Amino acid sequence: MSxxxxxxxxxxxxxxxxxxAPPRKxxxxxxxxxxxxxxxxxxxxxxxxxxxxxxxYVFWQLGKGDAAWMSVMASMTSPFFIAFxxxxxxxxxxxxxxxxxxxxxxxxxxxxxxxxxPQPVILAMLYAVWIGLTGLFVAILAGGLF
Amino acid sequence: MSDATKKFVITRFDPDRDEGPRxxxxxxxxxxxWKVLDAINFIKDEIDGSLSHRxxxxxxxxxxCGMMVNGEPKLTCKTALSxxxxxxxxxPLANFPTIRDLVVEMxxxxxxxxxxxxxxxxxxxxxxxEGTHRQSPEELQDFKQFSMCINCMLCYSACPVxxxxxxxxGPAAIALGHRYNMDSRDDGADERNEIFRGExxxxxxxxxxxxxxxCPKNVDPAAAVNQxxxxxxxxxxxxxxLPRGGEE
Numbered sequence: 001m002s003x004x005x006x007x008x009x010x011x012x013x014x015x016x017x018x019x020x021a022p023p024r025k026x027x028x029x030x031x032x033x034x035x036x037x038x039x040x041x042x043x044x045x046x047x048x049x050x051x052x053x054x055x056x057y058v059f060w061q062l063g064k065g066d067a068a069w070m071s072v073m074a075s076m077t078s079p080f081f082i083a084f085x086x087x088x089x090x091x092x093x094x095x096x097x098x099x100x101x102x103x104x105x106x107x108x109x110x111x112x113x114x115x116x117x118p119q120p121v122i123l124a125m126l127y128a129v130w131i132g133l134t135g136l137f138v139a140i141l142a143g144g145l146f
Numbered sequence: 147m148s149d150a151t152k153k154f155v156i157t158r159f160d161p162d163r164d165e166g167p168r169x170x171x172x173x174x175x176x177x178x179x180w181k182v183l184d185a186i187n188f189i190k191d192e193i194d195g196s197l198s199h200r201x202x203x204x205x206x207x208x209x210x211c212g213m214m215v216n217g218e219p220k221l222t223c224k225t226a227l228s229x230x231x232x233x234x235x236x237x238p239l240a241n242f243p244t245i246r247d248l249v250v251e252m253x254x255x256x257x258x259x260x261x262x263x264x265x266x267x268x269x270x271x272x273x274x275x276e277g278t279h280r281q282s283p284e285e286l287q288d289f290k291q292f293s294m295c296i297n298c299m300l301c302y303s304a305c306p307v308x309x310x311x312x313x314x315x316g317p318a319a320i321a322l323g324h325r326y327n328m329d330s331r332d333d334g335a336d337e338r339n340e341i342f343r344g345e346x347x348x349x350x351x352x353x354x355x356x357x358x359x360x361c362p363k364n365v366d367p368a369a370a371v372n373q374x375x376x377x378x379x380x381x382x383x384x385x386x387x388l389p390r391g392g393e394e
Contacts, residue, residue, distance in 0.1 A: 008312035010242045010302060012253030019161040020243035020251050025309045027237075028217030038306070038354045102353060106372035109288040109328055111380075 002027045041098055044091040051088050100126045152176050152227070154185060156197065157237040159244050167244060170194075176227055183211050183222040186236065186248075199248040206362055209298030212239050213248055219303035221362040239303040255299055258315050262323030262341060267334025279331045289328035292321045292370050294363045301357035301367050313346035317357035317367035320348055324370040327377060339374075339381040348375045 005023040029035045061068040075081060103126060104119035116122060139145050151173055159167040172189050183201055190197045201211040206224040213222050214237035216230060227234070242250035272279070301317035302308050308316050323342065327335040342348045351371045358368040 005241045005309040006312045009309055010251070010254040010316075011312065012251060013257060014253075016245075016251065016253065018245055020245055021159045021161075021167050023241045023243050023309075024167075024237075026214060026217055026219065026240040026303060029306070032218070034356065034359060035306075038356075102355060102368070102372075105366060105369040106353075106376065108373050108376050108380075 002029060037098070041095060044095050047088055047091040050084070054084070096130060100130075150176060150178075152185070152230070153233045154189065155233060155235045156186075156189070156248070157244075158197070158247050159238075160196075161246060167238075178228055180227045181223050182213075182215055182220065182225045182227050182230075182234070182236070185227055185234070186213075186222060197248075198246045207296060209296035212298040212300050212303070213237065214240055214303065219300035219360045221298055221300065224362050239299055241303050241305070241308045242299070250299075252299070255297075255302065255316075255318075258319040259297070259322065261315070262319050262326075263334055263338055264319075264322045264326060266326065266329060266332045267337065268331070269333035281330050285330040288330075289325045292325035292328070292365060292367075295321060295325075295365045295367075296363055298362060300360045300362065304356040304360040306354050306356065307350055307352060311346060311350055314350045315341075315347045317351075317371060320351075320374055321365060321367040321370035324374040324377075327374070335377070336381065339378045342374050342378040343382060348372075348378055351375070 003025050005025045007022050009023045011023075058072055061072040076085075100123060104122040107116040107119075107122065109115065117125075136145075154172045154174065155169050156172065157167050158164070158170045172193055174185060174188055174193065176185055176188075181204075183204065186197070186199055187201070190199070199211070199213070201223065202208040203210070204223045206221055209221070211222045212219060214220070214235075215222065215225055216235050217237075219239060222236075236248065238244045238248045239250045242252075242255070245251050295318055297318060299318070305314075305317055307314045320342070323338045326332050327338050348371055351368075353368060353372060355368045357371075358366045361367060
């Protein structure tokens, strides 16, 4: 097995009379496709963290006037920021798809007397809302609505 | 009739002689219809009687024969040997202390199980003449899936949170508590939701979903844990907003 698990993982509150070998983590974790997906899911947090700083910087520059704002907008066309935004988009889509896949089964069996719709219907509703909102924002940003 | 041979790399640990776990290799003739457990039993019966492992029913009901097979938690009586190559690695369940060879310490697991009050709690005992507790098939359907758990502990071996947070209640125990919370005959949801809102319980789960991926009975403990999160929050909010904490 790979690394050591926490020494007290699944240990009984009172040690028994027999000496035991300490718990180990599964060796499949670093290499297993499922664990790679889970690790990538966690790593997207770094992208969102960086995106937060970019947004703060953009808002900061917005407060400094037109020239600063135009300078920021110009910098966004650099290959670095284009690559960063592509990475952010991939991260959002990846987390969204993973979240949508797991969300339906997390719903309670019922809320009061009401039961949630079947899982495929919930999944379809999530994608419909996501696609609808994306279309709305694209229309706003393209100047089609305002 | 023997079809081929396979090499088995098995973790051995004798608390009286070994400093720590070591591996031992066995090359044995195997048959195409064998499960992994058949091979381990062959080694125990024909080659090395000192090898220790747990097993009982051989039909995925008792939950005794859980082990790591090529690094993944598997119920060895249900896992076809033919799905593996020439070398098969067998280890004790990950995340558990090992007592001997492939036998793990279960007391910590049992303590976590007991802590969720895994029994029906009734607010008021009914007299016999009041009749039996009736439950419709629809009510049974709300929790039936979670009652299929055989306590094989594979989900604890697969869970990345269990490996790092020893106080984490874990998938099977939470699924069991949730199973009773969903039972129409039970009145103990408030008590269990209070446990679920405590440290190291449902909110420690990061939804890796590994427990459900490895469950040999398709119980889906990850669904139970995350439904329990929702119910624990609703229970807390209800107690906050409604007069007398929502008690009738």
